[in-house]
Amino acid sequence: MAMTGVPTRKSAPETLRSHLDRNYPRLSQKLPDTFVTPANVAFQGWRKLGYFRYLLAAILMATIPYLMDNDIFPILQGGYGINILFTTGYWILLTLGLSVVVGLAGLLDLGYVAFFMLGAYTTALMTDSGSPDQWHLVTWSPWLVLPFAVIMALVAGFVLGVPTLRLRGDYLAIVTLGFHEIVRQSVNNLTITNGSRGIAQIPSPVIDLPFYYQEFGLDAEYYWWFLLIPAILGAVLMIKHLDNSRVGRYWSAIREDEVAASAMGVPVTKMKVLAFMIGASVSGVAGWIYAIKIGYIAPNSFPLLQSILVLCAVVIGGLGSISGAVLGAILVVTLPEIVRELSGGDEIFGFSIEAGRIAIFGALLILVMIYRPGGLLAAKRRRTELQEAGAADGVVVAEDPGAHVKTRDADLWDDRKKGEH
């Protein structure tokens, strides 16, 4: 076992090795010390930064448009790169929101994009969009509408959550899937949403950063990226704090054993609805950004497939881990594009890789689930839970992994508690 880096005293600052051991034990075993030791310095420095980490991350993210515009990533230049960057950005928001619902509270939501859709349509109907004869609730500036997009998503989360969250997992899945379809079809049929033609010319807010644009010599518009940066980092911060708070512990209790949790006094339904609403609000923000960036929304921009793909992204990345959710979004958005770039229109036995990239993606999904059932970046705690869940529900129980899993889990909780004091 590669347990060399584990400090004997708990009060010592956490090393990269012990962090890896705790969260990614299999990765840790494969990495040699020569690789870990130099990285450890950076890791400890990063940990010491505290909240400045988020500032640093924001600055790093702000340089991406500069890198894109100046031939450093030639592939990502122009409209194509902007498209990918934007899609990845709002997908990260979506997966972060859904990882609260699925990863933290353990609720299977197959209609998550419905909230996204509601956020986008609220934005469209409350700003000065479309033709003058288009129906509007009000015609406000996009900035004023942001809170309403979030409130709309929150209310929808509440309305959907209160009656349905008493249902068990699989029923919840189909009801949420139905909810997506209800919202999509309603938007498609109502005249106030302009039916299947959608709403065009949604105004975008003006973010003037003359210094930034002049300094880096950018000519394209990147205002949406400066909306996505605070949104993503804010969501990460919120989820991290929720996970480490009383609410997060309620959620993990519900996820592991609902009956036991309610017997111990956890307000189960309340906490589930809360998870739903928080996930929905993140999605509402994403919808707002989507509406003002793209400027045109129609029911066909939000297919049922997207809800399912977001769930795939969350599970591939790793349930309940924030880095996993981000990775999942990046993979799901960019993988088909990478496959397209690499293949360059090649054909194998007449199989056009470019056209069949979704088929390849499907095959990859199966492979990931077989070899990393907990996702690529599953936190150790989640992965052990997943194995337990599988053992409890699975048909063939070869051996009970529960015993050693539970002790590892208990160790982790001890670590956390000691770390907090």
Place this chain on the structure above:
Amino acid sequence: MGFLYALIALGYTMVYGVLKLINFAHDAVFALGAVSTWYIFGELFGIDTPKTGLVLVITVLAVLIVGGLFSGGVAVALERVAYRPLRKRNAARLSYLISAIGASFFVTYLLQQDFLPFLTGPGPRQFPNIVSAAQDAFSFELLNVRVTTPRMLVVVGALICFLVLDRLINKTTTGRSIRALSEDPVAAQLMGVNVDKVIIMTFFIGGVFGGIAGALYGILFGTIAWNIGFIPGVKAFTAAVLGGIGNIRGAMLGGLLLGLIENMSTVCIGSEWKNVVAFTVLPLVLIFRPTGIMGERIGG
């Protein structure tokens, strides 16, 4: 349409009853039932004229059997590739779900390609015109609804399938093992039920009915495409839940009910709202009967 939903719902409900998981790859199995019969009968044999009398019966039977067997085989293969490795590793239920979605993507988007003759390619294809739906053929009016031969065929075929399956589950040894496995997997294993074999059987039976539904879909609508599976799949899953997922009679009832609700809402409100109505009824039913109309027991 209700009978078709019911037939597809059988596949979902059987797998759910035994493995307690949603088989998201079933829509691909359904689509393959239609595609395989289209290829074998339309392209290989070149059948394209309406048949009559005994020839009609034999052709239709052949079409249904081929579609059913092909889809059953594919369902077993999917189980082998996407489910069994996970089962051996005691994976979580969400992993099965994602793996099944992956399998569904793979098959569906493979069908979209056209590098092999039996793939449909991106456009719609003409299904072999075996049964004439013309006015002069056998048809009559019942309560303002025109009953044509293809529609009759769907109803009769589906009813026969229900009867066969109901007998199969409740009377045969295989059926008994399936029921045992769904009620208590550990006890069933201890009593000498071969789990792998039974699960394969379950997938095969579910796949056969999915394939028959696919072939009937082709006969009923006359055109097929690579993506026909998705919407009926979602609807059939809704139907299975409506009737009580894991319960075979529930799946039949749920399918019929869903078809009825859709048609009623088409008449009363308008066809563009039928999906909204169907998906609104579902949570309403689930609030009052949390496990569906007929509960979760697999047998009758």
